Amino acid sequence: MQKTSRRRFLTAAAISAAALPGAASAALEVKKPDETFDIVVVGSGVAGTIAAITAAEGGARVLLVEKMNRLGGTSRFSGLNFACVGSPAQKAKGVKDSPEALAGDMARVSGGFGNYQLALHMAKNTARAEKWLTDRGVRWDGRLLKLGGHSAERCLIPEGDGAGLLRALWKHMEGLKNLVVRTNVKVDDVMMDENGRAVGVYVRENYRFNPTDASDDENNRSGVKRTIGASRAVIFASGGYARDKAFRSIEVPFLAGVSTTTSEGATAGALKAMVRAGARAMHLMLYRFAYPLPTEDMVWGMMIDPATGKRFMSEGSSRNTLAEGSLKLRLTNGDKKPFMVYDDLALSKFHNFNRIGRSLNGLNGIDGTMFKFDTLEALAAHFGTDPKALAESLRTYNEGIRAGKDAFDKPLVRTERKVEPLSETGPWYGIVISPRLNYTPGGIRFNEKAQAISLTNERPIPGLYVCGEAAGGLHGAERMTACSMPACAVFGLIAGEQALAEKA
Structure with missing residues (x-):
């Protein structure tokens, strides 16, 4: 029933275009x-x-x-x-x-x-x-x-x-x-x-x-x-x-x-x-939304709500699902933008190293800069989140990946490569996730x-x-x-x- 209603709405929207100025x-x-x-x-x-x-x-x-x-x-x-x-x-x-x-x-x-x-x-x-x-x-x-x-x-x-x-x-x-x-x-x-x-x-x-x-x-x-x-x-x-x-x-x-x-x-x-x-x-x-980094490479990292220091959805979702999830989150967390956490191994799995380079050098547009951190405390302070909650999120995330069962059902294989646990000793990389139309x-x-x-x-x-x-x-x-x-x-x-x- 939902699909029929949406289809009818789209048809009405198309017809309403005749009323454009x-x-x-x-x-x-x-x-x-x-x-x-x-x-x-x-x-x-x-x-x-x-x-x-x-x-x-x-x-x-x-x-x-x-x-x-x-x-x-x-x-x-x-x-x-x-x-x-x-x-x-x-x-x-x-x-x-x-x-x-x-x-x-x-x-x-x-x-x-x-x-x-x-x-x-x-x-x-x-x-x-x-x-x-x-x-x-x-x-x-x-x-x-x-x-x-x-x-x-x-x-x-x-x-x-x-x-x-x-x-x-x-x-x-x-x-x-x-x-x-x-x-x-x-x-x-x-x-x-x-x-x-x-x-x-x-x-x-x-x-x-x-x-x-x-x-x-x-x-x-x-x-x-x-x-x-x-x-x-x-x-x-x-x-x-x-x-x-x-x-x-x-x-x-x-x-x-x-x-x-x-x-x-x-x-x-x-x-x-x-x-x-x-x-x-x-x-x-x-x-259609996009991000400074390729959507398909979100799967290699961990996405965190800065208000809680916790994950809130699968990083392996489609681009629009990721956008809708992060935008809806901001309606309830004081408009704080979520951020991704990666390590060196995760970055090595990216399909577009040029975009990583631009991000690390501050050349990747709005909210497109990636920062490197030697400690979790420094990463947490930069993104305004609780360091203890972030450390706990990293621990439980890695446990799930090692066990082969992610808490948010994130796919653990993409393009024939496995998602692997993130480093627990650093360094780590962080970047804001802000969907762009x-x-x-x-x-x-x-x-x-x-x-x-x-x-x-x-x-x-x-x-x-x-x-x-x-x-x-x-x-x-x-x-x-x-x-x-x-x-x-x-x-x-x-x-x-x-x-x-x-x-x-």
Whole structure:
């Protein structure tokens, strides 16, 4: 009964998107464009960059616009781990895998809300996308990982993370003379013709985003208004809305006070523009949390409530369960953030040593610094907890691990490695656990061709495409780790190809 009620609520939430500001306003006047391109791509993260390159390589005259003053969006700050079925790395290692296995893994964590057919279509195209990226200069660091939720070793890590991947693509873009890139361009609305086809965008050039205004989309009137035509298609790869506190908290009130590591420009303006053009928004009440350290590596340590000095949940839980548990704890313990305790052996089991290094050097963002302690007393004093309670928690934790039965049923094996007792003599490492909203699964409904779907007739809107985090419905209640990058890459590639096929 609960599932049915939640599903109905999600459906109502999607339909209510029609009531977004401006959705019911009169149709915008179709103006003569100030200039026209074949294809306009909105957003310069990995999905938009791939879509723009694909379209330009196919001979189209492409305009890529970014509202911020630099390219990259949230992709620039992301790891962009890439779940790929059939990569050269898998073949070299003899890993048995299939698109159905990846889609099935995604379905298992989706809460019943993910789209299996879209996930399967994505999975079938991951090897093609990997080759496309490699052929254009992207390099992988040689590891092939089985990350949290995955049933096989299939996750590739780009050299330099998201920034390194984008730098390779930007270098490749320099040789595409028919691809024009402009920053500080805000898209206000989609231009639709009398037949309901997307034929351009209304923009403001020389737009200056105001990071101090939480309502920048509504209040900021900077820039010069222009009309840009798109003779073939408009592709939105405009990212999510994790920075838009007012928008994200309408359906999930507790998100209002949660921090985020996404780009400052990750607001709901582009989503609203697509809704006003008739597109259907869905899954706006879903969310995804992340942490300075990989979620799957929480399992190696012990998480403590500073108010009591005791454990309170399994460190091997899913990312959203960990977030919900720690946020609910803070409602009852005086808003004290829990912290993790590790030792040297635990840190050696991490799959991403770069993030450990950044944390130990204070370079891992909000609440992302890890501290080293030679005594439990010093660790307890730093995090404001009772040293005797902490020592007792360490003792009982280790007893449970040695006995093979954790008090909170934490899984004691992950990626074929055992969870082991923590050192009782030190040194120890501590880091605050503060969930950060890093992805919004909600967005515009789309199909296997990356076409935006109409709210009124559930059919593709001619000439309007959506990919990356701007697209909703693929992942469901929880996006599995390393699955944002393949979604961006595959559907960015498909959007570019399908836009090329549109008649000018």
